[in-house]
Amino acid sequence: MSKALQQLLYKMADDALIIGHRNSEWTGIGPMLEEDLAFSSMAQDKIGHALALYTILHEHLGQPHPDKLGFMRSEAEFTCCQLVELPIGEYDFSLMRHFLFDHAELLRYEMLTNSSFLPLAQLAKKVKGEIKYHVLHADTFLKQLARGTEESKARMQSGLNYTWPYALGIFEATDNEQDLTAQNVFTGEEELKKRWLEKVSLIINNAGLTVPKVEESKIVYGGRKGYHSEYLKPLLDEMTEVVRLDPSAEW
Amino acid sequence: METPVSELLENNIWLALNQVKDPEIPVLSIVEMGMIAGVKIHEHKTEVIITPTFVGCPALHVIQQNVKDELHKQGIDAEVKIDLSIKWTTERMTAEAREKLEKFGLAPPPHISDDELTEEQLNRVRCPFCHSTDTTLRSAFGSTLCRAIRFCFNCKQGFEQFKPVT
Numbered sequence: 583m584s585k586a587l588q589q590l591l592y593k594m595a596d597d598a599l600i601i602g603h604r605n606s607e608w609t610g611i612g613p614m615l616e617e618d619l620a621f622s623s624m625a626q627d628k629i630g631h632a633l634a635l636y637t638i639l640h641e642h643l644g645q646p647h648p649d650k651l652g653f654m655r656s657e658a659e660f661t662c663c664q665l666v667e668l669p670i671g672e673y674d675f676s677l678m679r680h681f682l683f684d685h686a687e688l689l690r691y692e693m694l695t696n697s698s699f700l701p702l703a704q705l706a707k708k709v710k711g712e713i714k715y716h717v718l719h720a721d722t723f724l725k726q727l728a729r730g731t732e733e734s735k736a737r738m739q740s741g742l743n744y745t746w747p748y749a750l751g752i753f754e755a756t757d758n759e760q761d762l763t764a765q766n767v768f769t770g771e772e773e774l775k776k777r778w779l780e781k782v783s784l785i786i787n788n789a790g791l792t793v794p795k796v797e798e799s800k801i802v803y804g805g806r807k808g809y810h811s812e813y814l815k816p817l818l819d820e821m822t823e824v825v826r827l828d829p830s831a832e833w
Numbered sequence: 834m835e836t837p838v839s840e841l842l843e844n845n846i847w848l849a850l851n852q853v854k855d856p857e858i859p860v861l862s863i864v865e866m867g868m869i870a871g872v873k874i875h876e877h878k879t880e881v882i883i884t885p886t887f888v889g890c891p892a893l894h895v896i897q898q899n900v901k902d903e904l905h906k907q908g909i910d911a912e913v914k915i916d917l918s919i920k921w922t923t924e925r926m927t928a929e930a931r932e933k934l935e936k937f938g939l940a941p942p943p944h945i946s947d948d949e950l951t952e953e954q955l956n957r958v959r960c961p962f963c964h965s966t967d968t969t970l971r972s973a974f975g976s977t978l979c980r981a982i983r984f985c986f987n988c989k990q991g992f993e994q995f996k997p998v999t
Contacts, residue, residue, distance in 0.1 A: 616972035616982065623974035630889015634917075704917045708888055711922070711999045715973045718952075 586758035587699060588643055589661065590768055593756070593806055594690070595635035596662035599652055600814070601683060602628030603821055607670050620719055621676070627712050634709070638701045653825045657815050661756075663805040665748035667814040677727070678741040681720035681785075682749035686778050688713045693774065698766040721785060728789035739791050746794040750775070751802040839874055842909070846872055846879060849903045856892045857977045858995075860937040863896060867925025870916055879904065879911040884921040886998070887978040923997050935961045940968075940983065940994035958994050960985035968992075 605625035612618030636648035645651060665683060670676045691713060694706035727734040753775040762768040783793045804810065825831075850869055851862045863869060863883070871882040881900055885893050897913045904911040923942035931941035943957040955973075959966045965987030972982040973996070980993045 616974070619972060619976070619982075620974040623978055626889045626891070626978060627887065628889070630887065634888050700918075704920075705888070708917050708920055712887060714999075715996070718955075719973050 584643060586756070586761040587767060588639065588645070589756050589758065589806075590762060591635050591639050591643070591702070593661040593663075595632045595639070595651070596660045597666050597683075597687075597752075598628045598635065599632035600660070600662045600817065601666040601679075602626075602632060603817060604666065604668075604670055604676075605680075608676065613673050617673070621680075624680070624716050624719070627716070631709055631712075634705050638705065642701055649825075653822045654829065657810055657818055658808040660810065660814065660818070661806050661808060662810075662814070663748070663751045663754065664802050664811045664814075665745070665751055665805075667805070667811050667817065668748065669813055672737075672741075674727070674737040674741040675745065677720065677723055678738065678745045679749075680716070681724050682745055682782060683752070684713060684716040684720055685782050685785075686749070686752050686774065688717050689777050689781065690774055693769050693777075696766075697768060702767070724785065725789050728791050735790070738789075742786065742791060743794055747799045748802045750796065750799055751805060753778075754803045754806040756806050842874060842879075843872060845907050846874075846881070846904065846909060846911075849907050849909070850881070850900065852903050853896065853899045855886075856895050857979065858934070858937075858939070860933045861930050863900070865927050865930035865933070867927070867930075868896070868921060870919040870921075879909055881911050881913045882916045882919075883913060884916060884919050886921050888917075890978060922999055923995065934995055938962070938992065939980070940992060942995045942997040945997045945999050954997065955981075958983060960988060960990070961992055962990055963988040 602625045605621045605628060608618060608621035609625070610618065612621055632652065633648055636645075636651045639645035639651065640648055665679060668675075668679070688710065691706040691710045694702055695710065697703040697706065724738065728738045729735070753771040755771055759770055763770050779796065786793050847864065850872075851864045853863050855861055855863055855866055855868070858866070866886065868883050868886065869881065870884040871880075873880040873882070881904070883893075883896065883900070893915065897915070900913045901911055922945075924944065926942070934941045938961050940958050940961045943954055945954055952970075955970055956968075957966070958968055960968050963985060965985055967986040968983050969986070970981060971984050971991065975982045975993050979996055979998075981996045982991060983994050984991050
């Protein structure tokens with residue numbers, strides 16, 4: 583059980599840390615001031631969530647200190663999905679990734695509020711209230727841009743088509759997941775994917791965009807097993823540049 | 834009648850905690866914010882339990898240290914723990930806290946009745962300057978994690994609000 587629980591916490595924490603880092607790359611260059619603030623605030627939330635999850639790994643499951651987990655692991659030890667690694671690209675891509683990722687996160691945390699693993703259930707109850715704001719933000723802009731001009735609509739649709747196979751990779755199965763279900767820790771990725779598809783499809787359709795077909799999607803797997811896109815390594819190099827100058831420094 | 838020592842001590846602790854402000858909301862103490870989840874007095878040490886407003890709140894470590902320092906001034910050695918088991922929501926803020934926020938120019942969070950966050954709930958906010966309720970949400974994210982940006986159609990000014998958190 584503890585192996586499967588560790589895997590769950592690591593992938594959630596790694597997703598949060600990496601998407602948090604990517605969100606922070608919008609600081610100072612957002613398309614308008616409010617979006618600059620939004621992506622920067624969400625970055626701060628996500629990195630806070632990553633820290634809270636690494637802290638649970640450290641305090642309850644005997645894993646190394648959160649700073650070590652965040653900054654001193656190699657690329658292959660990270661189990662984030664490839665969706666979160668992709669560079670921020672244009673705003674349409676970042677917005678679509680944010681929409682697809684945050685809905686999955688909100689549903690995941692909602693499921694985890696009933697987890698039999700109490701530290702995670704408590705964190706989930708707390709984090710859920712924060713992610714609601716992320717989802718509200720994503721939904722608002724998705725709707726506005728999808729119903730905006732021909733160009734904005736076309737860009738949202740192509741952003742969706744590009745991001746979709748990566749987003750489906752969020753739900754990549756991991757070994758021993760059935761242990762989590764059996765012990766009522768987490769209902770599992772398949773159930774999460776089902777709820778997510780229902781939820782995002784509804785919003786995408788209402789916005790007048792077309793939901794890509796799951797069965798025709800070349801889903802991007804690998805992240806959960808430590809196989810990553812070419813973009814994760816440079817991100818980690820940049821993120822850890824200062825700490826690697828002197829890993830023993832006190833902060 | 835004499836007051837028991839532990840009661841005096843507890844009083845002093847709460848007085849000291851009332852001196853500690855949230856660095857991002859300088860008009861409110863962490864007691865008024867509802868951030869104190871418990872005070873436990875043991876024989877040799879005192880424990881203060883804090884529940885954070887936001888998980889990623891960057892002011893948390895400063896607050897922890899300020900609590901220690903303030904209690905130290907009273908000759909009390911305290912351990913300050915963070916605990917998520919008691920969840921902070923904006924409903925934990927006192928009525929006085931809400932008043933102080935409004936005077937400070939920060940619209941207090943609307944009361945949220947259930948676990949759902951709707952746009953309608955988010956919009957029940959009056960302008961802290963002219964008190965009109967003809968206001969709109971400009972951005973759910975502001976200068977700190979706990980603030981949102983709104984605009985008042987009546988006095989034509991932008992203002993900040995403390996976000997409702999469930």
